[in-house]
Amino acid sequence: MQASNDIPPAAGPAIILVEPQLGENIGMVARAMANFGLAELRLVNPRDGWPSEKARAAASRADHVIDAVTVFDDLASAVADLNFVFATTARARDNFKPVRGPVEAGRALRARQQAGQRTGILFGRERFGLYNDEVGLADEIVTFPVDPAFSSLNIAQAALLMSYEWMKSGLEDETKTNFSSPDMMPATKEQLHGLFAYLEGALEARGYFRPAPKKPKMVDNLRAVLTRAGFAEPELKVLRGIISSLDRFSPAMPRGDGSPGDDPRRLPAAAARAAKAEDND
Amino acid sequence: MQASNDIPPAAGPAIILVEPQLGENIGMVARAMANFGLAELRLVNPRDGWPSEKARAAASRADHVIDAVTVFDDLASAVADLNFVFATTARARDNFKPVRGPVEAGRALRARQQAGQRTGILFGRERFGLYNDEVGLADEIVTFPVDPAFSSLNIAQAALLMSYEWMKSGLEDETKTNFSSPDMMPATKEQLHGLFAYLEGALEARGYFRPAPKKPKMVDNLRAVLTRAGFAEPELKVLRGIISSLDRFSPAMPRGDGSPGDDPRRLPAAAARAAKAEDND
Numbered sequence: 001m002q003a004s005n006d007i008p009p010a011a012g013p014a015i016i017l018v019e020p021q022l023g024e025n026i027g028m029v030a031r032a033m034a035n036f037g038l039a040e041l042r043l044v045n046p047r048d049g050w051p052s053e054k055a056r057a058a059a060s061r062a063d064h065v066i067d068a069v070t071v072f073d074d075l076a077s078a079v080a081d082l083n084f085v086f087a088t089t090a091r092a093r094d095n096f097k098p099v100r101g102p103v104e105a106g107r108a109l110r111a112r113q114q115a116g117q118r119t120g121i122l123f124g125r126e127r128f129g130l131y132n133d134e135v136g137l138a139d140e141i142v143t144f145p146v147d148p149a150f151s152s153l154n155i156a157q158a159a160l161l162m163s164y165e166w167m168k169s170g171l172e173d174e175t176k177t178n179f180s181s182p183d184m185m186p187a188t189k190e191q192l193h194g195l196f197a198y199l200e201g202a203l204e205a206r207g208y209f210r211p212a213p214k215k216p217k218m219v220d221n222l223r224a225v226l227t228r229a230g231f232a233e234p235e236l237k238v239l240r241g242i243i244s245s246l247d248r249f250s251p252a253m254p255r256g257d258g259s260p261g262d263d264p265r266r267l268p269a270a271a272a273r274a275a276k277a278e279d280n281d
Numbered sequence: 282m283q284a285s286n287d288i289p290p291a292a293g294p295a296i297i298l299v300e301p302q303l304g305e306n307i308g309m310v311a312r313a314m315a316n317f318g319l320a321e322l323r324l325v326n327p328r329d330g331w332p333s334e335k336a337r338a339a340a341s342r343a344d345h346v347i348d349a350v351t352v353f354d355d356l357a358s359a360v361a362d363l364n365f366v367f368a369t370t371a372r373a374r375d376n377f378k379p380v381r382g383p384v385e386a387g388r389a390l391r392a393r394q395q396a397g398q399r400t401g402i403l404f405g406r407e408r409f410g411l412y413n414d415e416v417g418l419a420d421e422i423v424t425f426p427v428d429p430a431f432s433s434l435n436i437a438q439a440a441l442l443m444s445y446e447w448m449k450s451g452l453e454d455e456t457k458t459n460f461s462s463p464d465m466m467p468a469t470k471e472q473l474h475g476l477f478a479y480l481e482g483a484l485e486a487r488g489y490f491r492p493a494p495k496k497p498k499m500v501d502n503l504r505a506v507l508t509r510a511g512f513a514e515p516e517l518k519v520l521r522g523i524i525s526s527l528d529r530f531s532p533a534m535p536r537g538d539g540s541p542g543d544d545p546r547r548l549p550a551a552a553a554r555a556a557k558a559e560d561n562d
Contacts, residue, residue, distance in 0.1 A: 032438060034431040062431065092460035096516055103449070104456040143458050145448050150315040150343060151459070157313060157441050164442060167426050168384070175385040177424050178432070179373035235377055 012166055013086075013109050014040040014120040015159055016078050018134060021047045021126045027058025027066070028156035029123075034062035036163035042078050042120070043071045075122070075134055083117035084109075087130055087138035088158055090151045095132070098140045105142040106165030121162050123155045187233040195236050195243075196223055202247050293447055294367075294390050295321040295401040296440055297359050299415060302328045302407045308339025308347070309437035310404075315343035317444035323359050323401070324352045356403070356415055364398035365390075368411055368419035369439055371432050376413070379421045386423040387446030402443050404436045468514040476517050476524075477504055483528050 015033055020026050020043060030041055043050060050071045059066050072078035079085050086105055087097075100108065109119050122138055124130035135141065144153060144161060153161075168174050186192075200219060209215035231239065296314055301307050301324060311322055324331060331352050340347050353359035360366050367386055368378075381389065390400050403419055405411035416422065425434060425442060434442075449455050467473075481490075481500060490496035512520065 028435075031435070035425075035427045035434055035438070037428040060433070060435075090459075096463055096513070099458050099460060099462040101456045101458045143460065144316075144445075145452060145457065145459060146316045147318040147448070148459060152341070153316055154309075154312070154341075157316070157438070160438050160441060161445060164425075167428070171426060175382045176426065177380050177382045178371075178426060178429060179380060179424065181380040181422075182377055232377070 012038045012040070012113065013162075014042050014082065014118075015163075016042045016044065016075075016085075016120050016122045017046070017155065018044045018075055018122060018130060019047060019125050020123075020155065023048055023052035023054030024058040025126060025155050026052060026069075027055040027060070027062075029159040030055065030059040030062045030065035030069075032156055032160035033163050034059075034065050035160070036167035038163050038166060039065055039068060041065050041069045043069060044075050044078050045073065046071065075137055079120055079122075079137060081118060082120045084112050084119045085122060085138040086120070086140055086142045086162075087122045087135045088142050088144075088162065089124070089129055089135060090143060090146065090153065091129075093132060093135050093141065095136065097135070097138065100140055100142050102142060102144055102161055102165045103168075105140075105162070106169035108140075109166060110169035121159075123158055126155055182232075182234075185232055186230045187236050191233055191236055192227065192231070195226065195240060198240060199226075199243050202243060293319045293321070293394065294443075295323050295363065295399075296444075297323045297325065297356075297366075297401050297403050298327070298436065298440075299325045299356055299403060299411060300328060300406050301404075301436065304329055304333035304335030305339040306407060306435070306437050307333060307350075308336035308341070308343075310440040311336065311340040311343045311346035311350075313437055313441035314444050315340075315346050316441070317448035319444050319447060320346055320349060322346050322350045324350060325356050325359050326354065327352065356418055360401055360403075360418060362399060363401045365393050365400045366403060366419040367401070367421055367423045367443075368403045368416045369423050369425075369443065370405070370410055370416060371424060371427065371434065372410075374413060374416050374422065376417065378416070378419065381421055381423050383423060383425055383442055383446045384449075386421075386443070387450035389421075390447055391450035402440075404439055407436055463513075463515075466513060467511045468517050472514055472517055473508065473512070476507065476521060479521060480507075480524050483524060 015029060015038060017026060017029060020029075023046075026041075026043065026046065033039065033041060046052070048054075050069065051066075056063070056066050086100070086109070092099075105121075109121075112119050121142070122130060122134065124134070142162070144158065146153060200222070203209060209218055226239075229235075296310060296319060298307060298310060301310075304327075307322075307324065307327065314320065314322060327333070329335075331350065332347075337344070337347050367381070367390070373380075386402075390402075393400050402423070403411060403415065405415070423443070425439065427434060480503070484490060490499055507520075510516075
């Protein structure tokens, strides 16, 4: 199937609200659509008419969606130009339609869109959803993995989830984010070992490694803690700064009971806790 | 890491709202949580105090979440018993924290929960989100794949997406739905061929297959259309009923121009369109 040549391909599925009751909900649907890159909103017989100032206010500046809303007298007209339509519903229907989850539905919509098809998603009335004959106008059903004990999803929430899955279906990698983690490549071992040498020297000078026979195990533990974290070079610099700063307190200004080796506050917190836990074994 | 022995493991991550401004939003968060099986809602300094009748009304009967809300004076206290915390934010922060998408975050929360850890997700104020020092109390950041041109997500919508991804992370198969497609195993070929024989017999009796040299191609087309649909046995019964019903009109009550072979309304719509399209080639 191909879209008619005289209609430009839409940027995504049309969201179709059947007899929505509250302007606020229409506005929140528009906002959710805008969050995830959808722009075509169709209304079938909105109860309180159209335009709606309540809808515009609730859309929270998604004016481009509100301005482009189209209104229809009946559902058949609202889907007339579409090649494929999903109906959202929270309950099983006695018909032959395939039932999809939202992830699968998002991918199916993306694939159809890429094949030049025009698609849409139907959402029912706030109070009782879609009638069976309205579901009958759709090709397939999409339903959400809600807790069966609390399954009533607000139409704006339902529209949000489908808009979100639409957006996700277009990402090469669904773990992709709009901004990225800092470059946290672990530092080289040479850099890490430099920190060990510096820290262990500072601790040694304070008599931390006592009694002497325990030193090898204490060093092992300390290095294990600082290795497992996989610190990047900038983090090592922060740690070195912390150690350097602590280093200045002593020996001129010893803290605790004067036996620095017994004072866990001398160490970065994680290392201190780990060392202490080992001591308690 | 293990949760303390004296605290029972929670059923899912705690949702933590930092200085939420509107009771309606708190209620909508509670509803979204209930939709996807979460129950533990914590508030840090809600602006209009607690309890809130507006919150209860907006929760739309998610009373079990509202009744169990706990209120804290500061964020550190609100996360004190947790082993791992995500902060949600729409903008990049200048820190060392890993950034995840919601799918990845849902899976990470599930894995930690299964390992006995207690987890939480922070959501900021409606107007300006979380301060940097609040993000600093979290282990990692989660952000949503919103349209950068319209990235402001309502806190109830953000909480909905994380609750939804939490629920999904517990499904064996993310395409699983609460109710299933009808059993649409294609009918056996014997059943399908039975329909062909019945339909073709009825059409033959009306002189549909004219001119005679075209009959093999017409039969091929008709069978191709009825085969591609992959009809299940109950669907074949519906089709047989339709054909049988149409069959009664004629020859006593012919329709159209009296030449039944030229009247596409005689056939199920899809077959009629396909046959017509072929005729136009």
